[in-house]
Amino acid sequence: xxxxxxxxxxxxxxxxxxxxxxxxxxxxxxxxxxxxxxxxxxxxxxxxxxxxxxxxxxxxxxxxxxxxxxxxxxxxxxxxxxxxxxxxxxxxxxxxxxxxxxxxxxxxxxxxxxxxxxxxxxxxxxxxxxxxxxxxxxxxxxxxxxxxxxxxxxxxxxxxxxxxxxxxxxxxxxxxxxxxxxxxxxxxxxxxxxxxxxxxxxxxxxxxxxxxxxxxxxxxxxxxxxxxxxxxxxxxxxxxxxxxxxxxxxxxxxxxxxxxxxxxxxxxxxxxxxxxxxxxxxxxxxxxxxxxxxxxxx
Numbered sequence: 001x002x003x004x005x006x007x008x009x010x011x012x013x014x015x016x017x018x019x020x021x022x023x024x025x026x027x028x029x030x031x032x033x034x035x036x037x038x039x040x041x042x043x044x045x046x047x048x049x050x051x052x053x054x055x056x057x058x059x060x061x062x063x064x065x066x067x068x069x070x071x072x073x074x075x076x077x078x079x080x081x082x083x084x085x086x087x088x089x090x091x092x093x094x095x096x097x098x099x100x101x102x103x104x105x106x107x108x109x110x111x112x113x114x115x116x117x118x119x120x121x122x123x124x125x126x127x128x129x130x131x132x133x134x135x136x137x138x139x140x141x142x143x144x145x146x147x148x149x150x151x152x153x154x155x156x157x158x159x160x161x162x163x164x165x166x167x168x169x170x171x172x173x174x175x176x177x178x179x180x181x182x183x184x185x186x187x188x189x190x191x192x193x194x195x196x197x198x199x200x201x202x203x204x205x206x207x208x209x210x211x212x213x214x215x216x217x218x219x220x221x222x223x224x225x226x227x228x229x230x231x232x233x234x235x236x237x238x239x240x241x242x243x244x245x246x247x248x249x250x251x252x253x254x255x256x257x258x259x260x261x262x263x264x265x266x267x268x269x270x271x272x273x274x275x276x277x278x279x280x281x282x283x284x285x286x287x288x289x290x291x292x293x294x295x296x297x298x
Contacts, residue, residue, distance in 0.1 A: 011073055013037055015077065018070040022060045041053065095122075100127065100128070100148060100292075103152060106151075107131045127288060141274050150273060161277045165271060168271065170205075192219065196244070197236060197241040199232070208267070224240075229249040230252070
């Protein structure tokens with residue numbers, strides 16, 4: 001016997017005939033002709049190598065083997081129905097673990113609000129944030145280690161799907177006593193000959209900052225390259241240099257003794273959601289993806 005030759009449809013037809021003691025009544029329930037029902041039962045009997053029903057002109061009765069099979073099948077079909085029902089409930093109820101990789105500036109600027117919204121709107125979702133530099137974030141998405149990533153507009157591998165959900169400008173951060181802080185308007189060109197303390201190249205923002213400086217005719221004079229904005233802020237607090245930082249990273253500056261200025265003309269970075277093209281998101285991950293999509297609109 002090859003079990004793969006037996007279909008769920010055949011088993012349902014068998015149980016219907018067993019429960020209704022005849023092909024006609026069972027066929028009416030399943031919207032099948034009596035001949036189709038009889039043919040299906042015949043195929044099932046041939047595959048199993050046993051007779052399931054004794055047929056007369058007046059009735060259809062289960063054989064001993066048929067009765068035993070019907071009893072076991074009712075139990076198994078009940079378990080199958082419960083399993084499928086639970087799967088449907090999981091799709092309708094957003095629940096489970098969702099893993100999201102983000103860079104440090106995005107983690108600090110966006111994810112606290114997103115976690116709060118997940119707790120409020122989807123209490124059965126457990127959102128796990130993986131705070132990584134850009135390249136590690138991309139690698140985690142490619143490897144399937146996380147459901148998706150929140151990244152900075154890079155050239156992404158072709159097997160990733162991305163959606164831009166917001167833009168934010170780069171700003172100047174500097175000591176409040178710095179001479180540039182007294183200017184009513186600060187241009188990118190004002191950074192010529194300034195000592196710059198910048199994010200290093202593990203950051204997705206650094207290439208964008210470099211390109212902006214070049215576009216505005218600034219020859220960068222970089223004295224420090226660091227991996228975290230908090231370290232950059234400590235350097236600036238000591239009175240050394242100025243920095244170009246994405247706006248999202250400025251939330252922790254209050255009371256720091258540092259000033260922020262908008263740089264003109266505006267230079268933005270785009271934030272994107274990224275997932276594998278060939279990997280569908282779970283209902284829970286889809287809910288978090290949509291929530292982050294809408295974050296800048298709240």
